[in-house]
Amino acid sequence: MSSQQLYFRLLSYVRPHWRVFLASVLGTTFAALTEPALPALMKPLLDGTFVDKDPWLMKWMPLALVALFLVRGSANFIENYCSQWVATRVVLDLRDAMFRKLMVLPVNFYDEQVTGNIVSKITFDVTQVTSAATSAVTVSIKDSITIAGLLSWLFWLNWKLTLITLVVAPLITLIVRQFSKRLRRVGRELQTAMGDTTQVLQEGIDCQKVVKIFGGAPYEIARFRDSANRVRRFTMKYAAAAAGNTSIVQLIAAIALALIISMVARQSAANETTVGGFVSFVAAMLMLLSPLKRLTGVNEQLQRGLAAAESIFSLLDREAEADTGTVVLPRAHGELTFEKVTIQYQRADRPALRDVSLTIRAGESVALVGPSGSGKTTFAHLVPRFYQPTDGRILIDGHDLRELTLDSLRANIALVSQDVALFNDTVGANIAYGAKAGASEAEIIAAAEAAYAMEFIREMPQGLNTIIGENGVRLSGGQRQRLAIARTLLKNAPLLILDEATSALDSESERQVQAALEVLMRGRTTIVIAHRLSTIEKVDRIVVLDKGEVAEVGTHAELLARGGIYSRLHRIQFARGADDKVELAI
Numbered sequence: 001m002s003s004q005q006l007y008f009r010l011l012s013y014v015r016p017h018w019r020v021f022l023a024s025v026l027g028t029t030f031a032a033l034t035e036p037a038l039p040a041l042m043k044p045l046l047d048g049t050f051v052d053k054d055p056w057l058m059k060w061m062p063l064a065l066v067a068l069f070l071v072r073g074s075a076n077f078i079e080n081y082c083s084q085w086v087a088t089r090v091v092l093d094l095r096d097a098m099f100r101k102l103m104v105l106p107v108n109f110y111d112e113q114v115t116g117n118i119v120s121k122i123t124f125d126v127t128q129v130t131s132a133a134t135s136a137v138t139v140s141i142k143d144s145i146t147i148a149g150l151l152s153w154l155f156w157l158n159w160k161l162t163l164i165t166l167v168v169a170p171l172i173t174l175i176v177r178q179f180s181k182r183l184r185r186v187g188r189e190l191q192t193a194m195g196d197t198t199q200v201l202q203e204g205i206d207c208q209k210v211v212k213i214f215g216g217a218p219y220e221i222a223r224f225r226d227s228a229n230r231v232r233r234f235t236m237k238y239a240a241a242a243a244g245n246t247s248i249v250q251l252i253a254a255i256a257l258a259l260i261i262s263m264v265a266r267q268s269a270a271n272e273t274t275v276g277g278f279v280s281f282v283a284a285m286l287m288l289l290s291p292l293k294r295l296t297g298v299n300e301q302l303q304r305g306l307a308a309a310e311s312i313f314s315l316l317d318r319e320a321e322a323d324t325g326t327v328v329l330p331r332a333h334g335e336l337t338f339e340k341v342t343i344q345y346q347r348a349d350r351p352a353l354r355d356v357s358l359t360i361r362a363g364e365s366v367a368l369v370g371p372s373g374s375g376k377t378t379f380a381h382l383v384p385r386f387y388q389p390t391d392g393r394i395l396i397d398g399h400d401l402r403e404l405t406l407d408s409l410r411a412n413i414a415l416v417s418q419d420v421a422l423f424n425d426t427v428g429a430n431i432a433y434g435a436k437a438g439a440s441e442a443e444i445i446a447a448a449e450a451a452y453a454m455e456f457i458r459e460m461p462q463g464l465n466t467i468i469g470e471n472g473v474r475l476s477g478g479q480r481q482r483l484a485i486a487r488t489l490l491k492n493a494p495l496l497i498l499d500e501a502t503s504a505l506d507s508e509s510e511r512q513v514q515a516a517l518e519v520l521m522r523g524r525t526t527i528v529i530a531h532r533l534s535t536i537e538k539v540d541r542i543v544v545l546d547k548g549e550v551a552e553v554g555t556h557a558e559l560l561a562r563g564g565i566y567s568r569l570h571r572i573q574f575a576r577g578a579d580d581k582v583e584l585a586i
Helices: 003-011 015-051 055-104 107-112 115-128 130-167 169-206 208-213 217-269 275-316 376-382 406-411 427-431 441-450 477-491 507-521 556-562 565-575
Strands: 336-343 353-360 365-369 391-396 413-417 495-499 525-529 541-546 549-554
Touching: 003 130, 003 275, 015 055, 015 130, 015 275, 055 115, 055 130, 055 275, 115 130, 115 169, 115 275, 130 275, 169 217, 169 275, 217 275, 336 376, 353 376, 353 391, 353 549, 365 376, 376 495, 376 525, 406 413, 413 477, 427 441, 427 477, 441 477, 441 507, 477 507, 495 507, 541 556, 541 565, 549 556, 549 565, 556 565
Parallel strands: 365 525, 365 541, 413 495, 495 525
Antiparallel strands: 336 353, 336 391, 541 549
């Protein structure tokens, strides 16, 4: 995408607010028109009052100056307020669009991206485009009008001398163009460095317990300092390029100005101009410096904004999660069929699942076991279409998953995992989440009771209205799991996925959570992934996966009697004690 296309796309976010932006432009225009009026008033002010002693001018010129600055101040206020209003709305709209896109991107996008870079795009990059989208436009309009007005006045006073100012214009344009390339390149590097710093910061906060227990603070401090120092270095490179651009342009303009002032002084000495004309000409020339400085600074804003826009639009242009299904699945019975399903992730050496065929009857509970990397989690993630099979197909109640709309498919599936996702909100809001946000208090309490969660919720300061902190930090592991189960019970989906739901719990918490899970599994088609083989002995069937293939299928007793992979895993685990965990799962 060219710079022009990129910029016009950026301006499309200003278009919905064109009325306020127009007010800003009008304020800018009026403010710019007052700029040449000041040196224009200098000539009659000096010649008419101090030289000619004109009483009319002596009376009205002070009032004219007050009126001029009143108009100028009002116009500047309108320009600044409206421009800032539009800028903040553009930031809001871009952040909203980016977050909406994040909510519909496929799971493999998050597998490939660094979280810190994503956060940096929304928090840092988006703020860099506002000046390019708003103030760069108004400044360009204002200063272009100002320069045109001042040049017109200078031509009126002395057209021969004014021509000197036009000689330097091509040279200034060439310098600005060369600096633009460097500003854009360094701007990209600065945004990447900021994303890396955000990632290091996030990891240092999220993993602070590991940092403390393993003595990792010195390493993390050094890593953050190195990352932050990269941001500083690129910031300084950017500042050097911006300052060099402005300084060189101003130097050229100052040389031209010095030459002109010298020539005007000679004309004044030869009585070829009046005192008022001389002061007016010099004042107008000096007033040209500020708009010239701002116009050269606009290029810096534009290049910074365009570099940020590239980053933002690269996210917005990503393909959303494919939802080609047209069939709306009503409440499913729960029969799940895998027909020769194969899936291989990008850059993987071998398929995660290979030629897997399996039918899970409606209401049946099936456990997936096997060594690490055998494909258990991949199997479970295919059901809600987090990933797509490379070959084969999956059916629910005879419907190919690809034919179903994502919303209707996922409305029929609930998930309870080892890594419980809770929000910094109330207990009630975490249970009645998403589509169930409108559930009544009685329904929430009923779900919490069934999940054995009300016993600790009642002890909280505000009960269901208690804020639980980031990801439920104020709760124990067992309490967090039971809240997740209560949320799943309230959803009442016919298909249930339990992914290591009790692996991180102590024996007492596991007993409570297991009791809640037994309530949850009643009448639902359930896929269970478990570390502890003792927790799956009562399921209807156990499927043993090995290197992405179905190795064994049967009940707990049948598989033990068969003496295969499951029997070996069971023997290894229980040789260490019934409650010990062997890392069998992903």
